[in-house]
Amino acid sequence: MLGLAAPASTQAQTLLQEQPQPETLPDAPPVGWQLAPGLTVSGYATGQFLAPLGDTELPDNPGDVNNTQFSRRARFNLSHLSAIAWWEPAADWKLLGEIDLQNIAQLPSGSGAQYGAAASAYVALERVYADYRATDALTLRAGKFLTPIGHWNQDHSDPQTWTVLRPLISQAAFPTSVTGLMAFGSLPMADQWLDYQLYASNGGEWRPSPWTHPFDSAFGGRLSTSLNPDFKMGVSLSRFFERETPGNEFLLAGVDAAWTLGRAELSMEAMHRRSPGGQGGERGWFLQGALPVAGRWWLTGRQEYYRRDVDGWSSRSTLIGAVYKGVDHWTFKIEWVQLSARAVGQPAGLLSSLTLAF
Template structure:
């Protein structure tokens, strides 16, 4: 039975109030230590939260991020059988290893595991088949600002959210629906990218192609079989970013069905306020009623105090083969202690929820290390 939206919202508000009380105490306890404090850890000289651990002067650094979450979610009309129950989980652990020397060459890699440990009422489980996911593995050659080259596995340059990637750097625990399954989040191939000056402000571009199968393909995710695309970002003002995306691709598990995707994204910053959004339209070349897919989101971030932010997001999503568009509403609070640590709480509700979108309340702690 689906949780009524009003009752779920009340629980979400209570959870957000508890989050405010807890993080206020954490903020007091986590005040930075005096700069003249002597540390007994010799590695402290080489490490700063969010910047990774340097291996001497070798050019290598080790970093990553972790996410621990708790929530009470249901899947709406698409999965009405089990009632919503709270659950807590180590949602993600991700490790970065990168190298940058004095030459034009750079290397970056990311390996992640998901849902390592999950706790529900009366039970604690571990992932039975815990397989590391290779998220990124590429080599860059920085020839000049105007043109750089990348070879390997990288984040698909579509929109804004997919490129930010790391949970500590985004404002909410949930990810907008249009960025989840409308296109694969990774591509294996080559990319040329750079930054140019223009009469309309700074211009950043990327041209990419994925000619074959994904490197170490995960079996539970959609991946490209063949794809190419482009992304363009204009900055007519220091506070404004406008993006355009295009991709033509074929999926590995749905071969001979070409798709084209057109997208726009935008961000506006004013002091500590932020308005951002994305819209994508995917054209499917298949003989199916309502085969195309479209959707987008608009998100507002409002500073409430030095470290507290209020977030609201509206999403509209028209999934392939579904009769009615989904409207999703998100209301949340985020507490940021520096850029590398975020504690988030949110409530979300969808009407009609005919695509199985997670709704209810959730909270998470995300750390970039």
């Protein structure tokens, strides 16, 4: 806990470290080692324990749900071992890369129907890109980066999130990574700032995940602003072609917002995607909160809904849990997920994780 006599600046720094950090500050967990001038390495490791309910149903098409957490059997899983490095050779340049070893150890070991479609080990190239800061209002990025749709997908690593389970709309409505170009920055707007991200890709994703449908091409953007220091909101628009998806051209619109009061946080996202011909629409939303209760303990909760119009497939779930943030960059999470409607390919039951950032 914070000492009563601690200076205000020390308190602010401690609270900042306890809160999830955005992807752009500085594209990594809030710890790391400086190996050389301008060169920093970081990463995290996460172990999960999953005890799913026995009546969860497997998806007919594994690509419909990008969820490595799904299983019909209780198991321990070393779900992530991520290494991140970024180099700033000059004030205006930054190069960043992240490799994530996923599901590299499981007890009991196995794969197939009882373990879920995405349970096998995989070496993921999460991000690799170069940034050039042209002006205070414009930075150019080239390479593979997290798709700037909503806020969760850009802040989704385990040290940055409040829950073990990722919201379904952040992994089913669009590919989570894009290989191409992006321009981003902040523009003055009255007495506030307007943050923007504009991106384009002609496909050819570097090392795509075997259980997702990558972009064939995409362009879009996100605008976000802070109406006051405690409230942020954003709007996302995208037009993209998704590989190996019937009627694979889509238009997507989304809104997101986050409100903080002290150490408490409330956030939401809502999205709707549809093909230009009006076929195969999908829509969903989630509302999530985190409330400090004692010392380093928080209570968490999330209500979530997702529906696919083309076949009526839908998912509605409720999550309640607790989070403990340790002093040495480790975080423990435990949560219960209850499905209030038949949800294909989505885990339900007890989920917990232990994450160490290094």
